[in-house]
Amino acid sequence: MRRIIFLWGWVLFLSQLPFPAWGQDARLAKARDEKKVVVYNTTTVPDMQKLIEGFHKKYPFLEVESFRSSGERLLQKIFTEARAGRYFADAYIISGLQLWLLRDAGQVVPYLSPEREGVLKPFKDEAGYWAGVYFNLEVIGVNTRLTQPREMPKRWEDLLDPRWKGRMALENEEIPWFASLQQIMGEEKAMDFSRRLAKQQLQMRSGHTLISQLLAAGEVALTPTLRVNIAETLKMKGAPVEWAAIEPVAPNAPVSLGLAKNAPHPNSARLFIDFILSREGQTVVRELNRNPTRGDVEQPVPRATKVKLFEMNWDGVVKNYARYVKDFNDIFGVTSGEK
Structure with a gap:
């Protein structure tokens, strides 16, 4: 009887733990095995480096491999690789217009990051295919x-x-x-x-x-x-x-973030997306003088808020x-x- 009461109490204790924490622990373990995340992006090299530094500070066991190009060239590279059945990218940071083209072509998959809750409504879709990282005026x-x-x-x-x-x-x-x-x-x-x-x-x-x-x-x-x-x-x-x-x-369509189809390192990619959309990641965006998409992070140029x-x-x-x-x-x- 005591054993049954003990086990029932343990079940009750576990049930009070936030479910996302269990999932997060499992994802962390899998990400450690993946060792890196590959990000195709159009962001400037200095800005991307700052984002990588912030991510690496939180997840020092993960390497970020960044491939940068212009939007049109990046689209061409992604579609060429897809036609050849070769998938190298885990996540994309690219103009919203171009990410939406990738969505329509089936080259991004939905991921409902828990950090999307803080992103303002105009800068995300309901299905989870994309969320804005920053927007330009x-x-x-x-x-x-x-x-x-x-x-x-x-x-x-x-x-x-x-x-x-x-x-x-x-x-x-x-x-x-x-x-x-x-x-x-x-x-x-x-x-x-x-x-x-x-x-x-x-x-x-x-x-x-x-x-x-x-x-x-x-x-x-x-x-x-x-x-x-x-x-x-x-x-x-x-x-x-x-x-x-x-x-x-x-405003430009927001520079947006999406999870790549057939990502080789999907768990690392999800951690990267979570970080970029988090208050911590969006604070890095603000420090770069970019306009963050979260409602709880202040805009960097007060004059621009009056436009x-x-x-x-x-x-x-x-x-x-x-x-x-x-x-x-x-x-x-x-x-x-x-x-």
Whole structure:
């Protein structure tokens, strides 16, 4: 009888323990055996290194192998590997638009991380295929040594002024911005604006970091899609850079995180996803001057919180993504070799 009472008491004790803790212990054990996690990403190398350092501090027994490329090239790599039946990636950190394309192609699988509870509703789906890591606000950026305050554009049409001809740079994969103009202005007006803007002899460059460096160095006077976090970092370093928003601003689709199909190290991947979405991981995101997606982590640039935002229909963009890419490339003269 005593034995039965003892066993029943033990069962009752175990039943009070949080079930996720049992699962977490099992996952930790399996992750130790996996030894590493492979992350395909489009994040800047310094930012990714900070995220890896934070993760490694919590899980020192796991190596993070990072493969970085531009969004379009990364998509090509993933689809090429999938067609060959080769799966190397465990997790993806990539633009939401491109992650949604991977979802529709069956290249990501759902994972309902417990840390998703803290992520704001606009930055996650219900099924668990993706959750935002951070989001970018792109604004007009100018070199203050080459421009006067009164010259700061207040409308998109101001970029068509002859004073800016040959003095602007645009990122050559700026599809989200191109799509957002069509929703804000209307398709016909936005396409006409884009064609006229292309006649301003823009420098088409690869990478927002490179363009921001050109801006700070005075190689260009203006870029229409300077990211706020980059602008503020440059300003803190004393660079002659200022920014202004042409409202309403459509935030980029969040840079998002997803679990890869047939991940070779699935338990390590889930631990990585948990960390990135946790308050601890999102605090690292904030320290990078990025906009975290959790509601309990403060935004890094108070001025940016006052910008009027435009709510995008991203589903419509995803459905017409190939057309947006083709139109953008045709208008701005971008060839596949420039990506």
